[in-house]
Amino acid sequence: MTMTKKGASRRSVLRGSAALAGTALVTPHFFVKNAWAQGECATVGNFPVEGPTVTFGFNVPMTGAYADEGADQLRALQLAQKHINEGGGILATLQPLALTGQGVLGKQVVHVTGDTQTNPDAARQSARRMIERDGVIMFCGGSSSATAVTRQYLAQEMGIVYMHGLTHANETTGVDRRRYGFRQFFNTHMTGLALGPILANEYGGDRAAFHLTADYNWGHSMSGSIKDATEAQGWNTVGNIATPLGATDYSQFLVSVLNSDADVLILNHYGNDMVNSVTQAVQFGMRDLQKNGRDVQIVVPLYSRLMARGAGDNVEGVFGTTNWNWTKDNPGALAFVSAFEEEYGFPPSQAAHTAYVQCILYANACEMAGTFYAPEVIRTLEGMTYSGDGYDSESLYRAEDHQSFHDILVVRGKAPSARTSEFDLLQIVDTVPRSVVEYPIDTFPGELGEYCPA
Template structure:
């Protein structure tokens, strides 16, 4: 059956004929269901499914899809079925991401917007969603400004800020591996703010910046940057690359033998990257934003099993968790407040705590009032070349609470202005 006025007219005629034959009571329920099906709550995902960050975006989508399935089994949002609409932002074209955000909001009439992996795209689409007055959950764009200087009343973020990531690991790197650092930095908002966070730590601890190489997104040959890093003779080479860029840069660093001369480290690391590396390149000190092997945390086992069913038997990554939490956030707050009004929902989300079966972490996980940043745990540890279980490629050495790693709201630069 197709949707639209014509199909509804035919459907109504069929219902009237059936009512005359067998009684209204027997046909009322299916008619109501058909009407509700045409009045779905729509969640739009604007994320990269091609390019450098394609795997990250696709995994966020899988997490969203699982959440939608669970939400619908529990009655949907406000008693209405939930539908996920997704658009490929690409990994590098911010203009495309903005166009897709407009399509989802203006043409598809989504009630909520999710995304993006790319920090520049998260910032740009945040402007679009704010103007349209649509509640927007940033899934995986980390640059500080999203919940800092460029924050909006309608924008909330699940993944960490870059400063949270650098603050959680800097002291360990400085104390254990040396105070002279060189940076391999992707040349856009995400990389810039990560480097700035590490530089702030170096200044605080009295360390030295040996140099930095800015690398374009989609770089395949990192040799010139790695040669400069080696010549600088640092104690630690900080890799701030992500996605396929991280795979390429780390693989080539090992081919150059840099891991034998310097400590390899960084902030954000992902299971997608470690799985894409050869065993000898699974090295270094990193931060994971969520990790699947948490045997003592309630509900994690069930989440892992559910993602395996949707992900060709593979365990979930932080990206699956980002999509899952973002989607469930929309449902939880709308059902709590019994409305889809974006302003009312945004105000209710300030201070909102995720239930344990969604948070999937040891500590309390809540959206901070003032800047709308989620305060999750951060998992600091080291990569493992080969785990006892094939996908257990990271050893958690320390769990840091988000509230301990984040800057105070007063230092983020966020000044939330609410609509009149």
């Protein structure tokens, strides 16, 4: 059989097709925009993004116990949207940076909001509504580990990246870690690693501690981490009472502390629980008491400026940790704080900072990946090192558990006389470097799951 000169034979067409297919297979996928969309997963969330805009979901507590944190997160997220679309803020300091201040991948960012109500069921419903009705490509924000974990599972199920807000329990990037969830905020284990040595240095190595612990997953995570960290320094844990979440009166628990040999009271509380417990501990004269020949001390492992404000003068001298503070003076922090203050007239909280950074990091990862296709964006974030996000040194998004590692701050409440403004409540005692709080991946069990939603 001879080939005709006028056209391609069936065999040559087949050969050509095979060669083309072979070439496509060996070509690295990162050269091809949206390449994974055609091969890896059948469908992924709301990809592809149609039209001139892309929608982000800002899923924060607008009601409930953490409504003030939610409000601050919302302010920060709207600011992040503005900076992504128009430039400004940490776009001047973040490295590596692919964003140009003209949206993401040529699309302007718009947003929808949802109220988590600080309630896992409500948070999940709110996030689902954003995904199904509003077509968000990513959602971000929140306060409370219970709401974070439930939305993280939803994100995995629906193929939508979830950039966590404020969640501090180990489980979020431990046993409950998910491929579609990323946490910039630190965790209780890191708090223990940072705070333990400083407490021992400040108060001595043979203290007796009594814990009051909020009776839910974060509280128990916090209590366990601080117990491990302080006992490693030689402290003894003499008691631990689980207090109901949202308790208003702590007198019955504080009586047990007074009747024990404890000379340190550790309050594993957050939000109004922390405000109430630390205030009432001071009202019971804990700070003035002596036991075992030493002054009784109060420790609040996880601090928040918003809550320190609620507790007023009662936080004076009380140690704790925080993810970030507006008084940091590195270029990233200065850029964010000045932009936030210019927009809203007061400095941002740590809740605002984590939400802001998370939103910018996601947008930047999309721009770097050249696609909104979630598996590619996730791969871009995994193992990424970056700087200029408000910390003194480089940060890392660990690939294996999606936990961000960066400096964290050990702080103590300022005396009223030392404050320069109503927002200047926390004195930074130490900036604990990333190397100290970075722990081995096998510290907590857990599996991220697949890149394709399931």
